[in-house]
Amino acid sequence: MRALFGRLPRLESQLLVVLVLMYVVFWIWSPDVFGGSDTLEILGRQAGVLMVVAIGQMAALVVGGFDISVAATVGFASTVFALNADDYGLVPGVLLALAAGAGVGLVNGIVIARLKVNAFVATLAMLTFLIGLSNELSNGASVPISDPNLKWFGATDWGPIPATVGIAVIVIAVAYILFNRLRAGLYIYAIGGSRETARLSGIPVARYEILAYVFCSMLAAVAGVMLASRVTVGQASLGAGLELESIAAAVIGGAAIGGGRGRLLGVAIGVLILTVLTSGLEIVGVSEFTRQMTTGVVLVLAVVFNQRRNIADWSLVRRLRRRGGGGGGQAGPMREAADGPANDDV
Amino acid sequence: MADASPTGGLRTTGQALWKATRGRMRRSPSGRSATRGADPAAIRLVDITKEFPGVRALDSVSFDAKRGEVHAVVGENGAGKSTLLKLLMGAYQPDGGEIVMGGEQVRLRSPRDGRKHGIKLVPQEVEACDQLTVGRNVLLGLERPFVRRSRTSRSEREVVEAAFERVGARLDPDRLAGRMSVSELRLAQIAHALVAEGSVVLCDEPTAVLSAADADHLLEWLARARDEGKVAVVYVSHRLSEVLRIADRLTVLRDGKLVGTFHRDEVDRERLINLMTKVNHGERRGERKRLNRVRGATSGTLDVRGLSVDGQVEDVSLTVRPGQVVGIAGVQGAGFGPLLAALAGRIAYDRGDVTIGGTALRPGSPAVAVRKGLELVPADRRTAGIAGLLSIRENIALPVTGGLSWVGYRKRGAEAQRAGEYSRMFDIRGAGIHVPAGQLSGGNQQKVALARAIQGVPSFLLLEEPTQGIDVGAKQEIREIVEQLVHENKLGALIASSEFEDLIDFADEIHVMRAGRIVGTVDGHTADYTELLRMALP
Ligand SMILES: Nc1ncnc2c1ncn2[C@@H]1O[C@H](COP(=O)(O)OP(=O)(O)O)[C@@H](O)[C@H]1O
Ligand SMILES: [Mg+2]
Numbered sequence: 046m047r048a049l050f051g052r053l054p055r056l057e058s059q060l061l062v063v064l065v066l067m068y069v070v071f072w073i074w075s076p077d078v079f080g081g082s083d084t085l086e087i088l089g090r091q092a093g094v095l096m097v098v099a100i101g102q103m104a105a106l107v108v109g110g111f112d113i114s115v116a117a118t119v120g121f122a123s124t125v126f127a128l129n130a131d132d133y134g135l136v137p138g139v140l141l142a143l144a145a146g147a148g149v150g151l152v153n154g155i156v157i158a159r160l161k162v163n164a165f166v167a168t169l170a171m172l173t174f175l176i177g178l179s180n181e182l183s184n185g186a187s188v189p190i191s192d193p194n195l196k197w198f199g200a201t202d203w204g205p206i207p208a209t210v211g212i213a214v215i216v217i218a219v220a221y222i223l224f225n226r227l228r229a230g231l232y233i234y235a236i237g238g239s240r241e242t243a244r245l246s247g248i249p250v251a252r253y254e255i256l257a258y259v260f261c262s263m264l265a266a267v268a269g270v271m272l273a274s275r276v277t278v279g280q281a282s283l284g285a286g287l288e289l290e291s292i293a294a295a296v297i298g299g300a301a302i303g304g305g306r307g308r309l310l311g312v313a314i315g316v317l318i319l320t321v322l323t324s325g326l327e328i329v330g331v332s333e334f335t336r337q338m339t340t341g342v343v344l345v346l347a348v349v350f351n352q353r354r355n356i357a358d359w360s361l362v363r364r365l366r367r368r369g370g371g372g373g374g375q376a377g378p379m380r381e382a383a384d385g386p387a388n389d390d391v
Numbered sequence: 392m393a394d395a396s397p398t399g400g401l402r403t404t405g406q407a408l409w410k411a412t413r414g415r416m417r418r419s420p421s422g423r424s425a426t427r428g429a430d431p432a433a434i435r436l437v438d439i440t441k442e443f444p445g446v447r448a449l450d451s452v453s454f455d456a457k458r459g460e461v462h463a464v465v466g467e468n469g470a471g472k473s474t475l476l477k478l479l480m481g482a483y484q485p486d487g488g489e490i491v492m493g494g495e496q497v498r499l500r501s502p503r504d505g506r507k508h509g510i511k512l513v514p515q516e517v518e519a520c521d522q523l524t525v526g527r528n529v530l531l532g533l534e535r536p537f538v539r540r541s542r543t544s545r546s547e548r549e550v551v552e553a554a555f556e557r558v559g560a561r562l563d564p565d566r567l568a569g570r571m572s573v574s575e576l577r578l579a580q581i582a583h584a585l586v587a588e589g590s591v592v593l594c595d596e597p598t599a600v601l602s603a604a605d606a607d608h609l610l611e612w613l614a615r616a617r618d619e620g621k622v623a624v625v626y627v628s629h630r631l632s633e634v635l636r637i638a639d640r641l642t643v644l645r646d647g648k649l650v651g652t653f654h655r656d657e658v659d660r661e662r663l664i665n666l667m668t669k670v671n672h673g674e675r676r677g678e679r680k681r682l683n684r685v686r687g688a689t690s691g692t693l694d695v696r697g698l699s700v701d702g703q704v705e706d707v708s709l710t711v712r713p714g715q716v717v718g719i720a721g722v723q724g725a726g727f728g729p730l731l732a733a734l735a736g737r738i739a740y741d742r743g744d745v746t747i748g749g750t751a752l753r754p755g756s757p758a759v760a761v762r763k764g765l766e767l768v769p770a771d772r773r774t775a776g777i778a779g780l781l782s783i784r785e786n787i788a789l790p791v792t793g794g795l796s797w798v799g800y801r802k803r804g805a806e807a808q809r810a811g812e813y814s815r816m817f818d819i820r821g822a823g824i825h826v827p828a829g830q831l832s833g834g835n836q837q838k839v840a841l842a843r844a845i846q847g848v849p850s851f852l853l854l855e856e857p858t859q860g861i862d863v864g865a866k867q868e869i870r871e872i873v874e875q876l877v878h879e880n881k882l883g884a885l886i887a888s889s890e891f892e893d894l895i896d897f898a899d900e901i902h903v904m905r906a907g908r909i910v911g912t913v914d915g916h917t918a919d920y921t922e923l924l925r926m927a928l929p
Binding site: 224226244 | 480482501502503505506507512514516518519520521522523527528531532534535536537538539540541583587
């Protein structure tokens with residue numbers, strides 16, 4: 046146990062403790078339900094979809110923005126998938142859905158990185174645009190998929206594990222490589238950490254920012270396919286609520302709104318925490334409305350907690366010191382490091 | 392050092408890494424021998440003009456840098472030195488004129504273009520990606536497609552460590568940049584510029600946050616790189632002795648205009664200072680209208696005892712009486728910024744007592760400080776001194792203590808009248824009181840910031856770097872305004888500045904700060920520039 050915690054970064058250890066404590070509380074609350082392995086399986090299924098979306102969201106957060114169109118992208122991708130799956134086959138359907146996701150991300154990225162539109166406005170506009178587009182394509186109805194093999198994308202089990210868990214594991218592996226082993230991932234962190242430093246280093250900042258949004262939207266598309274598989278229809282509203290939940294999970298896991306920080310493991314644990322919390326409350330019979338209220342409260346608490354942490358780490362004081370002078374500088378981008386006295390003499 | 396070739400040695404060490412990243416570092420066009428003979432300059436600016444809202448930062452300036460020389464750029468704050476370097480790097484686009492490399496006109500659309508042309512910049516701002524390791528920061532932009540984010544490979548490590556050795560830094564490449572001190576980050580930034588291949592090195596005040604030993608090391612290294620003849624170094628610094636020590640040529644800028652380019656032998660310290668500063672301040676303006684509204688003098692003495700702020704301010708005690716100007720002289724980083732910020736409630740202080748007329752000013756919030764009659768005009772003028780998007784009128788109406796609203800309801804007539812009054816008194820030249828303050832020139836912004844502060848009827852004014860980046864005429868005017876407030880309205884003024892001539896013969900008393908402490912106090916009327924400097928420098 047100690048060995049495990051010793052190797053984990055501090056935040057991740059804390060999150061893990063929270064996760065375990067939470068589970069224990071639910072267990073005590075409802076021992077017959079939470080004692081069984083069925084519940085773990087249900088939680089796994091629930092967590093899978095959120096995991097995929099939240100990891101995408103993490104990319105957008107790390108690069109310094111966020112994406113509130115993910116839920117709409119889930120619905121849009123599921124609609125594209127459903128409209129094509131029966132005619133062209135499941136695999137081409139999935140590929141089309143992924144392409145649709147990539148397209149959404151490309152537009153989001155270009156609008157944000159090249160046209161300099163605020164991420165909130167850009168992705169909010171995309172959200173309403175996509176809901177309209179999905180309904181337009183499906184005539185406002187849900188589109189059924191009849192192919193029996195559909196279940197492999199999220200409804201059934203792959204051997205011993207649920208398909209959603211399997212897909213989530215694959216996504217985690219891909220994201221691990223992107224975030225920790227590829228230059229592209231490094232640049233996403235660098236841009237979120239200090240855009241100007243990245244720019245002066247010759248990094249094509251806009252290109253990598255766009256990449257982050259494409260990654261985000263493609264993962265939302267993957268989630269769209271997973272959900273379509275579960276309910277056997279594609280529908281504009283399929284992902285409802287995921288925009289908030291994905292941001293909440295990522296932020297709980299240590300990703301910062303504003304960019305530059307966030308680790309995959311933390312976000313993964315954040316997803317589990319949020320899932321255990323909401324699904325746990327559902328299982329013990331707390332109403333949906335109360336659960337929604339809880340998610341809101343938890344999101345704000347996570348942000349407050351994160352900011353406290355950030356203040357402790359790299360405080361305002363430190364920024365002051367960097368400029369070598371002057372009053373507080375929370376706002377505003379870079380500051381002048383120093384102007385020595387004019388006509389200095391050494 | 393065994394290796395006599397400063398850049399060459401590193402190049403061999405990093406050979407493997409560079410080979411692998413070859414595609415990212417195309418040869419610069421100027422490297423082609425066909426064109427090299429035509430123009431001795433590695434890079435040349437011809438009649439470059441650059442404008443920002445309300446200020447022409449560079450006005451038809453021509454400049455060139457040759458391989459094998461150090462070309463220094465000097466000028467007062469706001470003269471346009473950083474702008475010049477950023478144009479050379481491609482970070483800014485000129486509004487007029489052209490950039491020539493190796494005899495051919497080039498367009499540098501971004502720093503990326505600049506890097507491709509072999510240009511590298513150590514920017515004035517000490518900035519890094521806090522969440523990445525130092526090693527990653529040093530190598531940023533040079534990585535192969537597959538890299539570990541949190542660790543450097545053996546070959547990467549060698550390159551980083553070799554670069555650190557050049558700049559005289561002892562840092563673990565795998566430590567987070569966010570845990571570094573400012574000077575360590577500075578050395579990492581210099582190493583960052585060092586590891587990239589290129590023939591033009593731009594340094595913007597590289598030594599401002601470095602210790603004397605580190606600065607010395609850097610200068611030595613630059614001199615050796617120059618002697619090797621492969622790079623052109625453009626060097627900006629306020630430290631004239633540094634500049635005179637290593638520069639082969641010097642370009643003097645003043646208010647965005649080129650004063651001239653000189654060979655090292657043509658100038659000395661005195662001459663440079665004369666060239667940098669305008670001699671004629673113009674006549675003093677006619678008598679200003681008295682500022683009747685300003686309260687002043689009602690609340691007794693501002694007394695600071697043993698104030699300490701987490702490692703930045705150590706045990707500072709001082710007193711400011713109404714009708715008195717107290718100066719704090721120090722180089723940037725001396726700690727007067729945090730000191731003033733603490734007095735104004737912007738940051739918390741750990742220890743010490745601050746009283747006004749005997750009643751304690753508890754630490755904590757700017758609102759408390761303002762209510763007790765302390766107004767700060769901070770150095771970060773554009774972000775904290777004024778609200779750039781609001782008009783002059785709205786800026787002046789901001790202070791809650793100014794009496795320009797009635798139960799939250801704005802008295803717009805009174806606002807307009809007051810703003811008009813102040814802009815006349817302060818001679819704020821703009822298109823009128825409805826112009827967004829962010830569009831004004833530095834000097835006018837500073838006057839708006841002052842007007843806003845005074846509108847709040849303070850008893851004490853805290854001014855941080857009040858004349859930084861503004862032209863000499865505006866400097867003089869601001870001095871006059873403060874003089875009038877102090878002598879006629881009996882305000883107390885605490886002025887912290889790294890430009891000592893702002894304080895000499897103006898402040899009644901000058902405290903010299905160094906590394907967070909007051910290291911000496913002199914009479915402001917008899918203070919001597921060099922004496923202040925000797926005390927202020929680490
Ligand atoms: N990004 C910017 N936006 C608006 N004004 C700027 C900007 N950068 C510089 N300036 C203005 O241009 C002038 C020259 O600034 P700068 O080149 O930084 O001077 P120096 O480096 O010589 O101190 C100053 O008046 C400054 O206020
Ligand atoms: Mg500058």
